[in-house]
Amino acid sequence: MKSALNANQRETENLKAQLAKAEKANDTLRSELKHTRIKLKDQIEETDKLNEKYDDLEQYSRKNSLEILGVSEGAYTSTEEVVIRIGRAINVDIKPEDIEISHKLKRKTSRPVIVKFVSHKVKSLLYRARTKLKNVKASDLFPSFAFASRDDQRISINENFTSHRREIFWKANKKKKDNMITSTWKMDGKIFVKTSPNGAPVRIYCEEDLNDL
Numbered sequence: 001m002k003s004a005l006n007a008n009q010r011e012t013e014n015l016k017a018q019l020a021k022a023e024k025a026n027d028t029l030r031s032e033l034k035h036t037r038i039k040l041k042d043q044i045e046e047t048d049k050l051n052e053k054y055d056d057l058e059q060y061s062r063k064n065s066l067e068i069l070g071v072s073e074g075a076y077t078s079t080e081e082v083v084i085r086i087g088r089a090i091n092v093d094i095k096p097e098d099i100e101i102s103h104k105l106k107r108k109t110s111r112p113v114i115v116k117f118v119s120h121k122v123k124s125l126l127y128r129a130r131t132k133l134k135n136v137k138a139s140d141l142f143p144s145f146a147f148a149s150r151d152d153q154r155i156s157i158n159e160n161f162t163s164h165r166r167e168i169f170w171k172a173n174k175k176k177k178d179n180m181i182t183s184t185w186k187m188d189g190k191i192f193v194k195t196s197p198n199g200a201p202v203r204i205y206c207e208e209d210l211n212d213l
Contacts, residue, residue, distance in 0.1 A: 052205075055164050059189040062160040064123045067105065068113040070155035071138045075145040079103055079113045083126075085141045086155065090132035098122045114160060124188075130157040159186045171210055181213060 068082060076082050079102040087094035102115040117123040133155050139147045141155075161169065169191050172184045176193075183194045191204040195213055204210055 051164075055162055058162050059165065062116075062162070063189060064100070064118070064120050065114060065116045065160035066123060066127055067158045067160050068115065068155065069110060069158065070153045071113065071141070072145070072147065073104065073111060075138055075142040075147070079115065082113050082141075083115045086133070086136075086157070087126055089136050089141060090126075090129040092122075092126050092129050094122065094126065112158075127157060127159070127187075133157065159189060161186070161189070165189070165191065168204060168207060168210070171207060172204060175210060175213075 068086060071082055076085075080096060080099055083099060083102055084094050084096070098118055100116045100118050102113060104111045105114050117126075136155055137147075138153070138155060139145070165186075169184065169186060172181070172191060172193055175181045176184050181193045181195050182197050182199075185192050192201045193204055193210075193213070194201055202209075202213065
C-alpha cells in the first residue's frame with residue numbers, strides 16, 4: 001500500500017511537472033502570438049499608409065483632368081471637339097492650346113471622354129460651370145448627328161478619380177440614397193459629405209471615415 005502511494009505521488013509530481021512545462025510552452029506561444037499580431041497590425045497600418053500615399057500621388061497626377069459623359073461616340077470627330085463645344089455651351093472659353101490631351105476611356109458601362117488641361121485654372125473653370133449643363137443635351141451640341149432618344153442623354157462632367165476614390169464616392173452616394181447623409185460632392189480630387197443640411201462639411205479620406213459618421 002505504501003509502495004502504491006509512493007507510485008501515485010511520483011505520478012502526480014510527474015503530471016505536475018508536465019503541466020508546468022505545458023503552461024510555460026503555452027505562455028511562450030501566447031507571447032509569440034501577441035508579438036505576431038502586433039507585427040501584423042503594424043504591417044497592415046504601414047501598407048495602408050503606403051496605399052494612401054500612392055493614391056494621393058495618382059490623384060495628384062489627375063488634378064488637371066476631367067471626365068465628360070453623355071455624348072455618343074459617333075457624334076463627334078475628335079474628343080477635343082467635344083471639350084470645346086461643351087465649354088462654349090456653358091460660357092467657358094476653351095482653346096485647343098488649353099488642352100494637353102484628350103481621348104476616350106474604356107469602362108464597362110460607358111466610354112467617357114477624358115481631358116487633361118494644360119492649367120488647373122481652365123480645368124476648374126469648366127468644372128465649376130458644369131451646373132449650367134442641366135438643360136443641355138448632346139443633340140444641342142451636335143445637331144447634325146441623329147441621336148436615338150435613349151442616347152440623347154444629359155451631359156455631365158466629373159472629376160477624374162482613381163478607382164479607389166470612385167469606390168468611396170459610390171459608397172458615399174449609397175449612404176445618401178439610404179438617407180444616412182444629406183449631401184455628397186467632390187472637388188479637386190477630394191470627397192466631402194454633410195450629415196445634416198446645416199452641418200459642416202466633412203472630408204472623407206477612406207471607407208472607415210464613412211462608417212464613423
